[in-house]
Amino acid sequence: MASGTLYTYPENFRAYKALIAAQYSGAQVKIAENFVFGETNKSEGFLKKFPLGKVPAFECKDGKYLTESNAIAYYVANEQLRGKTEAERAEVIQWFGFADSEILPASCAWVFPLLGIMPYSKQLIEHAKEDVGKVLTALNAHLLSKTYLVGERITLADISVAMTLLHLYQYVLEPKLRQPYQNVNRWFQTIVYQPETVKVIGTFKLADNTLEYDPKKFAQQQGKSKKEREEKKEAHKLEKEEVTEDLDATDVALAAEPKTTDPFSVLPKGTFNMDDFKRCYSNEDETVSVPYFWEKFDAENYSIWFGEYKYNEELTKTFMSCNLISGMFQRLDKMRKGAFASVCLFGSDNDSSISGVWVWRGQDLAFTLSPDWQIDYDCYNWKKLDPKDPTAKDLIDKYLSWTASDSKGRKFKEGKIFK
Numbered sequence: 001m002a003s004g005t006l007y008t009y010p011e012n013f014r015a016y017k018a019l020i021a022a023q024y025s026g027a028q029v030k031i032a033e034n035f036v037f038g039e040t041n042k043s044e045g046f047l048k049k050f051p052l053g054k055v056p057a058f059e060c061k062d063g064k065y066l067t068e069s070n071a072i073a074y075y076v077a078n079e080q081l082r083g084k085t086e087a088e089r090a091e092v093i094q095w096f097g098f099a100d101s102e103i104l105p106a107s108c109a110w111v112f113p114l115l116g117i118m119p120y121s122k123q124l125i126e127h128a129k130e131d132v133g134k135v136l137t138a139l140n141a142h143l144l145s146k147t148y149l150v151g152e153r154i155t156l157a158d159i160s161v162a163m164t165l166l167h168l169y170q171y172v173l174e175p176k177l178r179q180p181y182q183n184v185n186r187w188f189q190t191i192v193y194q195p196e197t198v199k200v201i202g203t204f205k206l207a208d209n210t211l212e213y214d215p216k217k218f219a220q221q222q223g224k225s226k227k228e229r230e231e232k233k234e235a236h237k238l239e240k241e242e243v244t245e246d247l248d249a250t251d252v253a254l255a256a257e258p259k260t261t262d263p264f265s266v267l268p269k270g271t272f273n274m275d276d277f278k279r280c281y282s283n284e285d286e287t288v289s290v291p292y293f294w295e296k297f298d299a300e301n302y303s304i305w306f307g308e309y310k311y312n313e314e315l316t317k318t319f320m321s322c323n324l325i326s327g328m329f330q331r332l333d334k335m336r337k338g339a340f341a342s343v344c345l346f347g348s349d350n351d352s353s354i355s356g357v358w359v360w361r362g363q364d365l366a367f368t369l370s371p372d373w374q375i376d377y378d379c380y381n382w383k384k385l386d387p388k389d390p391t392a393k394d395l396i397d398k399y400l401s402w403t404a405s406d407s408k409g410r411k412f413k414e415g416k417i418f419k
């Protein structure tokens with residue numbers, strides 16, 4: 001019988017597959033103690049055994065090393081779980097592929113931004129929801145007349161597909177969203193409430209509500225990993241002073257990180273001094289700073305844009321909308337050098353809109369200059385404003401002095417300046 005050590009961090013849905021399979025087969029799977037994700041799996045010793053540094057990873061008692069969660073699950077499973085015939089085994093492999101290629105990318109694209117571990121893009125989430133819908137529809141049809149995915153008993157196909165659906169059922173598929181997929185719901189619950197599964201994942205709770213996007217979460221996660229990177233760099237510096245040759249793979253990668261260049265640097269600087277204008281705008285009343293803007297503005301090398309949030313009807317509490325604006329500013333931090341914006345929230349709770357006037361170096365949408373700047377911009381409709389057009393000029397003045405109202409006549413509520 002298979003036995004060995006499984007390297008993983010806690011609550012890893014990929015590792016669950018092997019752990020559940022082991023509950024059925026009786027394989028002795030020990031979870032590696034003191035495993036620290038991002039450290040243990042990047043250490044020299046680990047990379048010697050598992051060169052990609054990914055988990056789950058399995059060290060078999062007989063000295064073999066295995067990666068890929070499906071392969072590990074297969075290794076520790078029994079005949080029933082693997083499939084009893086060649087055809088069943090082929091079907092199990094088919095469902096492995098379905099889980100990894102069809103479910104997982106869509107699930108990650110929907111759930112991870114809501115957990116703050118991936119940048120948020122409304123468009124990508126909408127796309128992911130559609131993909132999840134397609135996958136669940138196909139599964140629902142398959143399960144119409146079947147209790148399990150392959151044959152008449154539970155197999156690795158059920159375990160692997162259910163574990164890959166775990167985040168969707170946990171975080172986003174609230175009752176209304178899962179209602180059309182009754183066969184999948186019934187089958188999913190059959191799998192997650194098997195005693196062997198419960199021993200590994202605990203008592204699973206289906207989502208009551210869809211997790212809501214919180215722009216702060218992503219910023220916090222980013223901040224956290226930035227802090228961790230900086231701490232690591234600092235530790236590395238100290239270590240280097242003491243032991244020069246003892247570099248680990250992560251340190252080497254960090255040291256090799258390219259120095260960031262300013263994406264605006266490829267464009268002519270022109271005569272408009274953004275810093276001077278920002279200083280004037282911060283220190284002077286708008287009766288001074290707005291005329292100053294027009295006096296200094298260099299229309300040949302800079303452009304002015306109107307950005308209008310596309311999903312105003314979904315805005316609820318105004319403080320949350322303000323967080324949305326601040327979050328976008330934070331994510332565009334590196335753009336500050338060559339850009340300025342006044343973004344305003346109009347209206348009141350459950351009846352509001354966001355729009356703003358942006359100025360940046362260059363004549364095209366600045367966000368296209370760097371992939372790092374493309375997280376939020378597709379949530380806005382962008383219109384280039386002609387500084388010579390009196391209507392556009394009036395609009396710009398009003399946004400700079402926070403005296404605008406929105407296209408539906410909603411009053412100015414709060415403004416935020418990107419500078």
Ligand SMILES: N[C@@H](CCC(=O)N[C@@H](CS)C(=O)NCC(=O)O)C(=O)O
Nearest residue numbers: 012014053054055056067068069070
């Ligand atoms: N196809 C692999 C994917 C493994 C994987 O991507 N693991 C992630 C954590 S869930 C990891 O270890 N990432 C670390 C890294 O990429 O450095 C499997 O199913 O096991």
